[in-house]
Amino acid sequence: MASRVNDQSRASSNGLKGKVLTLDTMNPCVRRVEYAVRGPIVQRALELEQELRQGVKKPFTEVIRANIGDAQAMGQRPITFFRQVLALCVYPRLLNSPDFPEDVKRRAERILQACGGQSLGAYTISSGIQLIREDVAQYIERRDGGIPADPNNVFLSTGASDAIVTMLKLLVAGEGRARTGVLIPIPQYPLYSAALAELDAVQVDYYLDEERAWALDIAELQRALRQARDRCCPRVLCVINPGNPTGQVQTRECIEAVIRFAFEEGLFLMADEVYQDNVYAEGSQFHSFKKVLMEMGPPYASQQELASFHSVSKGYMGECGFRGGYVEVVNMDAEVQKQMGKLMSVRLCPPVPGQALLDLVVSPPSPSEPSFRQFQAERQEVLAELAAKAKLTEQIFNEAPGIRCNPVQGAMYSFPRVQLPPRAVQRAQELGLAPDMFFCLCLLEETGICVVPGSGFGQQEGTYHFRMTILPPMEKLRLLLEKLRHFHAKFTNEYS
Amino acid sequence: MASRVNDQSRASSNGLKGKVLTLDTMNPCVRRVEYAVRGPIVQRALELEQELRQGVKKPFTEVIRANIGDAQAMGQRPITFFRQVLALCVYPRLLNSPDFPEDVKRRAERILQACGGQSLGAYTISSGIQLIREDVAQYIERRDGGIPADPNNVFLSTGASDAIVTMLKLLVAGEGRARTGVLIPIPQYPLYSAALAELDAVQVDYYLDEERAWALDIAELQRALRQARDRCCPRVLCVINPGNPTGQVQTRECIEAVIRFAFEEGLFLMADEVYQDNVYAEGSQFHSFKKVLMEMGPPYASQQELASFHSVSKGYMGECGFRGGYVEVVNMDAEVQKQMGKLMSVRLCPPVPGQALLDLVVSPPSPSEPSFRQFQAERQEVLAELAAKAKLTEQIFNEAPGIRCNPVQGAMYSFPRVQLPPRAVQRAQELGLAPDMFFCLCLLEETGICVVPGSGFGQQEGTYHFRMTILPPMEKLRLLLEKLRHFHAKFTNEYS
Known part of the structure; x- marks a missing residue:
């Protein structure tokens, strides 16, 4: 057929053509992109979950994903008012149902009237x-x-x-x-x-x-x-x-x-x-x-x-x-x-x-609306628990030798600094890993706890951190923090 | 405070600084982007709708947006089965409601079980x-x-x-x-x-x-x-x-x-x-x-x-x-x-x-499931009507002198070719508009019908087209096609 100018890479002796799109020919900017929150450690967490489902024995029974600020995945329940209004928007025949408060219906109607064809589908x-x-x-x-x-x-x-x-x-x-x-x-x-x-x-x-x-x-x-x-x-x-x-x-x-x-x-x-x-x-x-x-x-x-x-x-x-x-x-x-x-x-x-x-x-429910009381209670419960978990995290980490955690004043994460012994740093370098990546991978393999190494966020040279969400339910979080503290002590011991 | 290197553009004699981000300093690639389906003609349509709401007199009572393939905005109703399952996914307490078929509930449960925390919010x-x-x-x-x-x-x-x-x-x-x-x-x-x-x-x-x-x-x-x-x-x-x-x-x-x-x-x-x-x-x-x-x-x-x-x-x-x-x-x-x-x-x-x-x-309902019959009926109704509208569009356009429309074999649009008289082309050039943009703007101002000029999609030099969806309800579409045909005749007359 036609000529094949400038395309020697696709011809080869066995008659096979090379791929058009390879690591060498793809967009080099995209290749340089890194995104630690969903990086290799999360890939490994997924594999471990699969192995657990297949019955492979592990020193833990579940993978705890403390790598990402995903509250509902950690068991936080959606705010009822939000979901009620949305359900009515999705399926407006429910507007006739006696099971929804009046303010929920008014809200759904108000949103639908602002949509093309009064549908979320437009x-x-x-x-x-x-x-x-x-x-x-x-x-x-x-x-x-x-x-x-x-x-x-x-x-x-x-x-x-x-x-x-x-x-x-x-x-x-x-x-x-x-x-x-x-x-x-x-x-x-x-x-x-x-x-x-x-x-x-x-x-x-x-x-x-x-x-x-x-x-x-x-x-x-x-x-x-x-x-x-x-x-x-x-x-x-x-x-x-x-x-x-x-x-x-x-x-x-x-x-x-x-x-x-x-x-x-x-x-x-x-x-x-x-x-x-x-x-x-x-x-x-x-x-x-x-x-x-x-x-x-x-x-x-x-x-x-x-x-x-x-x-x-x-x-x-x-x-x-x-x-x-x-x-x-x-x-x-x-x-x-x-x-x-x-x-x-x-x-x-x-x-x-x-x-x-x-x-x-x-525009949440106002105090005069029927949904207000429940909305307010649900909201306060979540925020109060997050505040308690922020405090607990800081406290437990700071009781651990070799871990230092700034107060979690806001957001959803702690970012504690960990001391890693020189032999661990050396071992990581032999494996071609950042030292805190090495630490986090070992932590994952041994405890099932998935956190993201500080190197994925950037940190002062020679310091090591990890990011962990404060989102797991209180009792689970406490257990998790204790496990982490023990693991760090053991890890430090092992590489000292 | 600090030195202001390479930044003369922000200094000015009246003490005001220029903007950091201007047409001249912004990403030139973004500036070159054009997207006709939501371009200037749609902006104008929005303005006209607002004027109508404010009571401004127009030769039409509503703007008909035939510019975009947006079926539900044109009155097409969502498929019941889809929205029922989604409503249950959004607000799972409805799983206990007697008002939903069993297969709808099973589907919602199946999807939720695949979600983190069994929630669409994860x-x-x-x-x-x-x-x-x-x-x-x-x-x-x-x-x-x-x-x-x-x-x-x-x-x-x-x-x-x-x-x-x-x-x-x-x-x-x-x-x-x-x-x-x-x-x-x-x-x-x-x-x-x-x-x-x-x-x-x-x-x-x-x-x-x-x-x-x-x-x-x-x-x-x-x-x-x-x-x-x-x-x-x-x-x-x-x-x-x-x-x-x-x-x-x-x-x-x-x-x-x-x-x-x-x-x-x-x-x-x-x-x-x-x-x-x-x-x-x-x-x-x-x-x-x-x-x-x-x-x-x-x-x-x-x-x-x-x-x-x-x-x-x-x-x-x-x-x-x-x-x-x-x-x-x-x-x-x-x-x-x-x-x-x-x-x-x-x-x-x-x-x-x-x-x-x-x-x-x-994975729509299978024939053995309770929702199948209604699903199938709704689906067929939509597709049969679309087929009829595709045919009607081709037919009416091809009855018009100066409009030629290929069969709408598939998708959701007609893309008829329109003859525009030389004086209209000249007038458009005086206004700095593509001739078919000029035609579509005049159409919009006089009839409220919003279609997209062919120049937004590309066409052979010297030919003119517009894209119109076949989505309005049958009787409205017929009226719209008739209006368009008459407008084209009038426009041709005016500029001949």
């Missing part, structure tokens, strides 16, 4: 159902003590990840030393490093201060920025508050300083605030970047560009599977905002059940 | 729930007359768009003349051109033959490939069957020839088969690329790389809002397949309600 406009964007804006206003929010600045998304990647996609430009640099905290949630690798942007690390409970330090931001300017054009500053994996909650003073820094240095601010409902420590309080920015007044309030992200996956609801979220943009160039809408339209729309769920999260 | 593994991947594989086997399908080659996705973009992302590599070229049909579904612009890959157009009912012609593929080799490295061939926006259904012979061509030329095949349930014309039949490939035997069956896409948004179900879909890969390099899994894991997982819905679509 596409919505790409930025999300207008009614829900309005409800989100009202939620933001209430949260921020009345500071106005414009629904036209709210874009619904497929979880927060989707919106974060979209925002980064808009910001990445330039070649060589003019390439966009993005400042991210270390340790970070690896969505950031993965997205930057995929987009071929320059990752600029700034280190959180473990000695000060993972506080963000402006001098360190300045250092990171200064050094980065030799190799890229830093244009974006990402902040995660409350912190993932580090669990710190930023003070208002810190946020003000970050905003001043971003403004002076000409950086677009991205605030990952998906854990805004998850604050546990006494004296800690969530301050949104938007609120602080607006209260700082001009020139900050009127000029500093900001995108803030939220999600239905975390908080007290933990509805990860529905993939609902939003981004609010502030002071964004109007033309760029149109471009953002256009980019989102290519994927048509965020999943509509997730949009509906987000609507309920941002 | 994350799933990134490639989708294993049980559902197995059900998809069985569906493919039944569809393809018993040819085996491996669940490990099936990846669930957020609608088909998500999987298509992921696949392209893997395939894009190289710089300058070594940049990946992707052959796409013209007219095309603009997801392809949009994704290629975003990924900075080279779009290589091959033209479908309007004179032969939009058939795919191998000689034209050869021409396109030959010419493309001067400017890029063509590595991918995309085929849409049944065609969008063109509605043709490919013959088995055509598919065989395409596969032979891809094999000889070393091209990765991407088969967009989301309309596989939407075949109406007598004598037309859907043949999957996978089946034809396998039946061709070696070397094709054992070597040709293929990815086939499907979705819950189309077919007889039209569940666009749930964003469910999958891709099956065939003969993919094992290492690349791992990379694909890794890439998908960064977004955690496809929306779980969409996964559940996909499961029901690929």
